[in-house]
Amino acid sequence: MNMVTYIHRNPQKHGFVDDFRDWPYSSYDAILLEKPTRVQRIVVLEWFGGLDNFLVEHQQAPNEVLITHLIGNDI
Secondary structure (H helix, E strand, C coil), X not given: CHHHHHHHHHHHHCCCCCCHHHXXXXXXXXXXXXXXXXXXXXXXXXXXXXXXXXXXXXXXXXXXXXXXXXXXXXX
């Protein structure tokens, strides 16, 4: 969950957009919308415990300490 949230919020963190939901290259919308996609929407939503929790988790920055081994020192 932390890694998915980190990836979605990363363009905002680095100042490419004011709101990560506006980043056109994100899988965020593919997970929210019920359009055909190659993203495994059901699997991702299961990681979060459903759509509602997916939305809640994206309202705050992820705990990067938990994924430091994956992202390194991303300043």
